[in-house]
Amino acid sequence: MAYRKFRGTKLFTGKSWAPQDSVLITQSNGQVESIVPIAEAGDDIQPVEGIISPGFINAHCHLELSHMAGKIPPHTGMIPFLLSVMTHRQASIEAIQEASYHADQQMQQEGIVAVGDICNTLNSLDIKKLSTLKYHSFVEVSGFIGATAQNRFEQARTAWQKFREIGPASISPHAPYSVSPELFQLINDFDPGTLLTMHNQESKAENDFFISGQSPMRDLFTAIGVNVDFFEPPGTTSMQAVLSYLNKAAKLILVHNVVTSPDDLAFLQKQPIGETYFCVCPGANQYINQSIPPGFLLKSQVDKIVIGTDSLASNHQLSITEELKLLAGFYPEIPLEHLLQWATYNGAKALNMENKLGSFEKAKTPGVITLKDWKVTRLL
Ligand SMILES: [Zn+2]
16 A cells, blocks of 8 residues: 655644654555554655644635635625625626635635535535535524524525535524524524534624623614614623523533633533634634734633634735734734644534544544645645
8 A cells, every 4th residue: 555654844644743753654545554653654754744634624715706806805803794795696697606605615725624614505506516525514594583483594594505515504693792692592403413504703892792782783773774773782792692502512612712711611611511622714704804812811721712714895815824823923822832722633623524634643634735935835
C-alpha cells in the first residue's frame, strides 16, 4: 500500500502540537495511519514548509448568499445591514448557483473540509450535491408573530426533507429577536436530540430589545411592516430570554456572541440544555459594525469555541485563515494552538463530524493542509 509521509515545521494534531520532528503518515487517499517520530518514519518523507494541520471546519456560512459579495458596503451597522440583505437577496437562480459554486470552490482552496451552512431556500441544494465538502444544512426559520408559526415551520420542514436527502440537516431558529415562542416550541419539539444553531447576541440593539424594549431593533420591524407593540421585554439579555426554548437539542451552536457577557455564560451553564458551542465570525463582525467577539469568552471556553466565516454578504472572503488572523491581531495572547483547535477539532465535534474530520487520528480522513504566514496550501 502506498503511504504519504509529511514533515512540516510543526505538526498540529487537531487537539495539540505533536512532538517536534513528528511525521504524519496517511494512506494515499488521505486516511490517517499514524504520527511517528522521524527516526521511525522510514523513507520518502515529504518535507513541507509551515505548520501541518487537519483541514478546517467552517461552522457558520450562508452559501446561498454568495451572490451578494460586495453588494452591501462595510460598517453600515446591524439594522441597515439586515434590511440590505432582505432587499438584495433576489437574483436569478443561475446567478445564485454560479456564485455559490465559486464560494464552495474558494472554501476548498482555503483548506476547508466541512461547513455548517444556513439555508433559507433550496438554492444551495444542487451545489452541495456535487461538492466534495461535507455540509450540515441548517434550514433556518423565522417569524416573530406567533400566528405565522405553523405555516413558517411547515415551509421549513419541506425544505429540510430535501436537504436531509443529501446530508445531515436540521431546522434551526434564526435569532432570538426573529422567532416567536410558538415557533421556538415547534422547532424544539421537532427532532429531540438533534443539532441546532442560532444567531445570538450579534449586536447591542438585540440585547436592548429584550432588556428594555428601547432599541433600534424596532426600526427593523417597522421597516418590514411587523407590529411588535404586543412584545413585553422580559428584562434579560436575548440569550437568557430564549435558551429554555431550545432545551431538547443535544447540541447547540450559538453564532456571533459579540455582546455575550460573563453573566450570560454563568446563566447558560446553569441551564438544562445540550452541549453548547460558541461560533465566532470576527470577519463579519468587523464588516458589519467593527466589533469583535469578547476576549473573556474566547479565553474561558477554549474547548467550545468554533470558527465561522458567515456569508459573502458580510465578509470579504470565506477563509477560516483570515478569521484566525483577525483573532490573533485583536488577541495576540491567545496561543496559536487554541486558534487551530477551534478551526479543526472543535468545529468537527460541534457539527457531529469528529468521527471522520478535525484531527489526525487513525482511520479519520480529515484533509491535510499547511499554514505558513497565514496562507493555506492543501496537501490532501
Ligand atoms: Zn449568519
